[in-house]
Amino acid sequence: MARVTVSRPNVSRLNVSRANATGEKASHKAIKRRLIIAGKVLVAEGQDDFTRGHISFRLPDDPNLFFMKPHSIGLDEITMQNILTIDLDGNVVSGTARRHSEVYIHSEILKVRSEVNCVIHTHPTHSVALSATGRPLRCYSQPGALFYQALGVYTDTINLIRSDAMGAAVARALGEGRGVLLKNHGIVVTGASIEEAVIGTIMLENGAMVQLLAEAAGDPAPEFSRDDIEKLKHDISRPEQFKINFDYLARRVKRRGG
Amino acid sequence: MARVTVSRPNVSRLNVSRANATGEKASHKAIKRRLIIAGKVLVAEGQDDFTRGHISFRLPDDPNLFFMKPHSIGLDEITMQNILTIDLDGNVVSGTARRHSEVYIHSEILKVRSEVNCVIHTHPTHSVALSATGRPLRCYSQPGALFYQALGVYTDTINLIRSDAMGAAVARALGEGRGVLLKNHGIVVTGASIEEAVIGTIMLENGAMVQLLAEAAGDPAPEFSRDDIEKLKHDISRPEQFKINFDYLARRVKRRGG
Amino acid sequence: MARVTVSRPNVSRLNVSRANATGEKASHKAIKRRLIIAGKVLVAEGQDDFTRGHISFRLPDDPNLFFMKPHSIGLDEITMQNILTIDLDGNVVSGTARRHSEVYIHSEILKVRSEVNCVIHTHPTHSVALSATGRPLRCYSQPGALFYQALGVYTDTINLIRSDAMGAAVARALGEGRGVLLKNHGIVVTGASIEEAVIGTIMLENGAMVQLLAEAAGDPAPEFSRDDIEKLKHDISRPEQFKINFDYLARRVKRRGG
């Protein structure tokens, strides 16, 4: 399993302050606005568990920093003001809101997966139940294909991921994959873009629900062949697919008053 | 299995342009308005999977053409402007929006089933799970009777139906039936009218849910006899039933602000 | 199983016309208003299946007549104008809307159960699934106690109850009970009042859901003893309980804009 090393420049609070002094970059504002919408979409699609989910996004112009939803609010309560800027050691470099103690899920994945920019962690009911069965996600649906041979399993503990060592273990479970089932706890889903991670998160829960329904009904039929599934996986993994579907959910949330 | 051949006149973009120049026909406008409502009803009834479902309707005055929802929008976002006009080879003959790559589900069914005018393709959770069991839909409910011996199964691939050959295979799986389970993928439901296809789509998902619940609980009782089911199938397949029930859902969507 | 015979005077359209001419009775208006609310409550609580459910109520001053929701509308679309007045043979004696062909469920039960005034027929998903298992409702919840030894099973056919003979068979399956599971079709629930029938309908579906969940999870524990259940059944069957709970749902529907 190949790992990518990201060179880590010295990021000082000074630099960030200077950026703020001269006006926050337009690209940063656009990312924060996208995170705000992403949070509303995730709640609208049932990914909320009180204030317990989080989402992060790597700064394109400073890959050793990432924006992250703070502690103590719902995913649908992210604002331009409360988003934190955090470094790959998990230290807050900008922002005054409280940091999620599980920040290391984000920092450690972003550290070793340079092409991943967005990390989401939630506790969706069917995915948690699937993790409890101890069985892998089967390819009984399009979501099953999206995560085909790309869904790691983290079984070290049921506890919160509150140290860099634990975050690194989650990152190892992720490997080169798209997501991780944290046994009896929740899920982690990654993406190059916010859109990819959000759509992946929603699809994983749907795929878990399809599987649990089929297994409860008993004796599911065999999956399709590896080659057949790999082709679909390729087709539904294109970046524009995630953007199109995310944009639709964003419009829907707005229409419904979100 | 008898097939109907539809004679296919040469449809040119020129003809369509001329029609537009002289004002679109009232009947076409009425159909488009009905498709817009159908899309909103389908989403309100839980048939949405991001932007991934589609619906088509054959032009009554030109049976080799059909209207179809475009790519990149939700089923509840169809407008008079974005509906495409497509021929039975899957070519867009009018409209500028992007075409769904799975257009061949529609074109190939409309090619061989002259009495079918509306085709719907969606990914409802319980129907997908039923398809994964590999078992047929049982007649445990009225929806089970509607689809009794009328629900084909397509098991060639989990992939998107992106060629005329694949669409033709789905049409073969449909045969003279009302719908098809696309294994580990979704459903196709047909109707002489938009109303019939929409109500059929919603009922199939309900019938799948009833069956999965009964099978999960274990040891379902035997179904009724073929003769008994056939009578109910006949009674609930009358065109006015679909129209009455669709019209109700349309009123409800409107009342709820859709 | 004891049956009650209701004497049936000759009800003519003339009589009803005369009543209308002199102004409809206040009590009739109050009943109709209650039926309108009942329909909205049933839909809000998930008892809708397109336009397919119905509710009826016996006229207190003319026990051989009953009011009934008409065909072609949803349960939430009952109005003062569209309610039909029907006799115990199923003939419409007042009103111009279309009659449900399954009117005989109502007329035949009202014929033999003089203390029953309200009959509801719907197709709720979990109750239909329970009927498909062929097993009786277990007392795994308070709803299970409400219907303890009071839930008949009708297994003659999956077909619509479109004759007085079929309606009489449903009434026999009901016996002295509170409701009937129509196998692979739906439910019938009765009450002395509208409130009792509505709350019973909602509770039956909840009880079916609890049972299906427990059975799917496997090996439910034994039920409590007959004496223990009978006591609870008695306590939760008091008329005021139904009224209090119905009134709450009515207020809630109104608060939510229904």
Next chain:
Amino acid sequence: MARVTVSRPNVSRLNVSRANATGEKASHKAIKRRLIIAGKVLVAEGQDDFTRGHISFRLPDDPNLFFMKPHSIGLDEITMQNILTIDLDGNVVSGTARRHSEVYIHSEILKVRSEVNCVIHTHPTHSVALSATGRPLRCYSQPGALFYQALGVYTDTINLIRSDAMGAAVARALGEGRGVLLKNHGIVVTGASIEEAVIGTIMLENGAMVQLLAEAAGDPAPEFSRDDIEKLKHDISRPEQFKINFDYLARRVKRRGG
């Protein structure tokens, strides 16, 4: 199992009247406002069963009295006016609304658990179904950890808890735990604060749902070790966690018009 005895001063109606005469204490008003919000949150999160749930809170300045939602209204219909003040024998000492007959669940638990101030009783579907399996809650999720070795089971009867003796038996089943499954009936959840009891109630239902899904799918994997679970239990049982998550739900209810 250690029990705490609360000394019980003589509480007279006179005292309460005098308090009202001189203006109700600010702290009492704040508690009542919190109970009103708690009820709306519980309904928004699916804990309603008609008017059948209840919530109570001990007066901080008079630990032998508690506030309690009255009979005949929904959990979302609590007002400053209708909250009852009740003593530890279950007698109403202030307020004119009807008392829940199951008041003894509250009075008997508050009598023996001096650190518990809030008691909630509801009938959530998955928790009732779990109680019917006769199996304990497994630690397949974070909610499972919160209730790890802290969820008693009451199996004396399916009946309503309408006497002090029955309430005392529920309190014994609770022991030093956080909650009780009342077999085939419902749940009781306690907390030092309103926030703790409300979040616990919602989490228990989620934990039951996760378990039922995993068991229905078959052969769940083993739970984590006791030490591992105890650590998580400790981390998610901190008072601020309950407050943060409750406050979020309260904001959400308000945003949604509650």
